[in-house]
Amino acid sequence: MKTIEEFKNFFDTVLHIDLNLLEHKRQKTIKLxxxxxxxxxxxxxxxxxxxxxxxxLIYGDYFNEKEYNIxxxxxxxxxxxxxxxxxxKNGRVIQxxxxxxxxxxxxxxxxxxxxxxxxxxxxxxxxxxxxxxDIFRDxxxxxxxxxxxxxxxxxxxxxxxxxHAWKIVxxxxxxxxxxQIFEGIFFIADFHKNFNGKYFIFPDFAQxxxxxxxxxxxxxxxxxxxxxxxxxPDFEREFVVYGSDQIxxxxxxxxxxxxxxxxxxxxxxxxxxxxxxxSCLYIALPFKKKLFEPSVFRSNNDYRKTEEFFSLIxxxxxxxxxxxxxxxxxxxx
Amino acid sequence: MSVELIIIIAVLLLxxxxxxxxxxxxxxxxxxxxxIDSYLKKRYDLIPNLVAAVQKYMEHERGLLxxxxxxxxxxxxxxxxxxxxxxxxNKITHALGAINIAVENYPDLKxxxxxxxxxxxxxxxxxxxxxxxxxxxxxxxxxNNAVQMFPTNLVAMIMGFKSRPFFxxxxxxxxxxxxxxxxxx
Numbered sequence: 001m002k003t004i005e006e007f008k009n010f011f012d013t014v015l016h017i018d019l020n021l022l023e024h025k026r027q028k029t030i031k032l033x034x035x036x037x038x039x040x041x042x043x044x045x046x047x048x049x050x051x052x053x054x055x056x057l058i059y060g061d062y063f064n065e066k067e068y069n070i071x072x073x074x075x076x077x078x079x080x081x082x083x084x085x086x087x088x089k090n091g092r093v094i095q096x097x098x099x100x101x102x103x104x105x106x107x108x109x110x111x112x113x114x115x116x117x118x119x120x121x122x123x124x125x126x127x128x129x130x131x132x133x134d135i136f137r138d139x140x141x142x143x144x145x146x147x148x149x150x151x152x153x154x155x156x157x158x159x160x161x162x163x164h165a166w167k168i169v170x171x172x173x174x175x176x177x178x179x180q181i182f183e184g185i186f187f188i189a190d191f192h193k194n195f196n197g198k199y200f201i202f203p204d205f206a207q208x209x210x211x212x213x214x215x216x217x218x219x220x221x222x223x224x225x226x227x228x229x230x231x232x233p234d235f236e237r238e239f240v241v242y243g244s245d246q247i248x249x250x251x252x253x254x255x256x257x258x259x260x261x262x263x264x265x266x267x268x269x270x271x272x273x274x275x276x277x278x279s280c281l282y283i284a285l286p287f288k289k290k291l292f293e294p295s296v297f298r299s300n301n302d303y304r305k306t307e308e309f310f311s312l313i314x315x316x317x318x319x320x321x322x323x324x325x326x327x328x329x330x331x332x333x
Numbered sequence: 334m335s336v337e338l339i340i341i342i343a344v345l346l347l348x349x350x351x352x353x354x355x356x357x358x359x360x361x362x363x364x365x366x367x368x369i370d371s372y373l374k375k376r377y378d379l380i381p382n383l384v385a386a387v388q389k390y391m392e393h394e395r396g397l398l399x400x401x402x403x404x405x406x407x408x409x410x411x412x413x414x415x416x417x418x419x420x421x422x423n424k425i426t427h428a429l430g431a432i433n434i435a436v437e438n439y440p441d442l443k444x445x446x447x448x449x450x451x452x453x454x455x456x457x458x459x460x461x462x463x464x465x466x467x468x469x470x471x472x473x474x475x476x477n478n479a480v481q482m483f484p485t486n487l488v489a490m491i492m493g494f495k496s497r498p499f500f501x502x503x504x505x506x507x508x509x510x511x512x513x514x515x516x517x518x
Binding site for chain 1: 365368450452453454456457460461463464465467468470471472475
C-alpha cells in the first residue's frame, strides 16, 4: 500500500507534468467548445435569415399571419437540428478530453499503486458477475459502469469498477419509474480459502434499529441461509451474517478476519455488503457521487482532487492487504 | 368448543413448540460435536503422511515423531472417554505445533513440495477444527440459554435436559497461540 507522502512525491515529480500538459489540452478543449458554439450560432442565424427572406419572396412579408409561413417553419426545424448537432459535437469533444485525462492520470495513479494493475476507463464489472455475487437479488433492468481496475496483487486476483444498477418498477406510457439497486464501487477478489457454500455479511440495520425483535426477524429470514451468530460482539453489532453452513462460515470468518472486516468498516468504508460465493470475495461499496470524473470547465491541476482519486483507488486495492488475502497457507494456492 | 378446551389446546401447542425448539437446539449441539469429530478424523488421516514426509529430515526429533504417532494410535483406538479424547487432541495439537517450529531448522524440508502441501492441508484442518469448536460453542450457548431461560427451562426440567459444557481451550493450547501466530492465520 502506498502512503500519502509517497503519492505527494509522485505527484510532484511525475503527475504534475502530465497535469500541466492536460491543463493545456483542457483550455484548448474549452476554446474548441466555444468555437463550435459560435459557428453553430452563425449557422442558426443564417438559417433564420434565409427563412425570413424566402418567406418574404413567397408571401410578400417576413411573417404573414394569414399563411403557414413554411420557410420559417423549415428554418426553425433546421435550427433545432443544428442545436442537437452542436450538443452532440461538444459532447464528443468533452468525452474525448475526459477519456484522455483518465487514461493518462488515473492510468498512471493505478500503475503507481501497483505495477501489476491495469486500468480501463470504459470497461466495467460485467452484469453477470454482479448478479453472481447474489448480494442484490432484485431483477436488474439497467446496468452500466466504467473505470475498471484489474490485475494480480501478489497472489490475489482482483478487479473493481464503478457500477450503477437499476430496476424498472413501473413502465408507464410516457415515463418509466426506476429504482436504484446499487451505485458505487463493486470489488471482486479471489478468496484465499476453498469453500462450497454461500455466505453474506451485511450491515446490521435490523438489530441496530429494533434490537431483539430485529434479531428475531433475522433468524426467521431463511432466504440467504442460516443466521450465523458469531462470538465477536463488536462484529455482531455492525454486521449480520447468513450462510449455508455454521462451521464453514466460521472457517471463513476466523477471529482475525472478523477484526479485519471491522477495521475496514471503521476506517474507510462506512457500508460494506460482502458475499463469499464460488471461491470469490465480492464487496459492494455504495457511493453517491460520481467517481474519477475530471472537469472540463475547471482546472484539474489540483493536488487535492488528484489525491482524492488516489485515495479511493488505494483504499480499494488495500482491501487485499487489510483482509490478508495474500496469506496462502491453506490448500488454495 | 369450550374456553377450557381452547386453553388446554393452546397450552399443549405451546409445550410442543417449546419442546421441539429444545430438541432442535440439542440436535444442533450434537451436529456441531460431530463436526469437530469429522475434522479430528481428517487430522488423524494426515498425521502418518506428515510423519513419513518429515522423518527423513528430522533426525533430532525422532522422539516427537514417535510421540505423535502413538497419540494418534490411541486417539483412533476407540476405547477412550470424551475427556481423554479432548486431552489427546490437545496433545496432538501441541505436538503438531512443535513439529511446525522444528521445521524452521530444516531448509531442505521447507522447500519440499510434498511437505508444503501437507503443511497447507494441516493448517486448513486446524482452522476448520477451530471453526468447528466455535460453531459447537455457539450451539451450546443457544442450547444452554434455552435450558436455563423461562419458559423453555420448565420443559427442559420435565424432560431432564441439562446444560452442556463449552469447549474450552486447554492450557497447552493457550500456550500454543504463538505457534499459530507464526502462520498468521
